[in-house]
Amino acid sequence: MNLRSLKFLSSLRRDNRQFAVIGLGRFGRAVAVSLYNMGYEVLGTDIDEKLVASALNEKIATHTIRLDSTEPIALKEAGIYEFDTVVVAIGNYVQESIITTLNVKEGGVAHVVAKASSQIHGKLLERVGADQVVFPEYEAGCALAYTLTKPAILDRFDLDPNHSIVEVLVPEEFDGKTIAEIQLRSHYGLTLLAVAEDEETFQINPLPNQRLVKGAAMVVLGSNKDIKKLPI
Incomplete structure (x- = not known):
């Protein structure tokens, strides 16, 4: 269960159907x-012809084109202003990133x-109008720090500075006990959202009589x- 993906997905409006990604470096390609x-x-899109060709060959998008996103006319001709959401993934080139963000907002894109x-x-x-700013390197660094210091925490999604959803390994103290017996809410103030049925699937809102197994995963809020x- 990839909780970090929620951070980006939560920003998307339900009626979104079309996305433009400007900048096809590692972050842009992943998005x-x-x-x-x-x-x-x-x-x-990207100004680098090699990155565009690579994206085209690997079929990571519906369409890929080369353009200079600092030029409003190029964005307009490519139809960028007609997209529901535009992701400006030019994080390492500050000037180009700011100009591109300004261009797409002035072009009428609703969500940037x-x-x-x-x-x-x-x-x-x-x-200059960005609706959401993301810091992928910082977020990855924080996630790594939690992994190194709290190895029982498999994944983490911060709702705000004080609240999170975490995927953790079931501790030895919970082994063989039912969800009702561990009294997660009264003893720890936490809400159990899901429990792993196997390595790949989770059971959402598990029943109170389900028994937990040490080393399996559970998601709490x-x-x-x-x-x-938590005794982890």
Whole structure:
């Protein structure tokens, strides 16, 4: 269960059907191929002809074209302004990222998600109209820190600074006990959302009489303070 993907997916409006991804580096490619595999129409663009050719060969998007996103006319001719959501994934080139974000917002795109490489970069993107700013390197670093210091935490999605959804290994203290017996809500202040049936599937809203097995995974929701109380 990839909780980190929720952070991007939660920003998407339900009526979105078409996405344009500007910048086909590692982050842009990951976004494009994920959306494409989910069945959405995706246009991938980059100024680098090699990246565009690679994306075309690997079929990571519905369409791929080469363009200079700092040129409003090029964006208009490519039909970028007609897309529901545009993802500006040019995080390492601050000037081009800001100009591109400004261009697509002035072009009338309703929802623009922009990648930032620093806090200052993020503030500038917000100033020129980005609806959502993401920091993938920072988020990946935080996730790695949790993995290194709390190996029982498999995945984490921060709802806000104080609350999270986490996927954790069932601790030894819970082994063989039913969900009702561990009294997760009264003892820890947490809500159990799902329990692993096997390595690939989860049972959502499991029954109170289901027994937990040490080493299996479970997904819980609650405050970060309460999550730290878990015996993991």
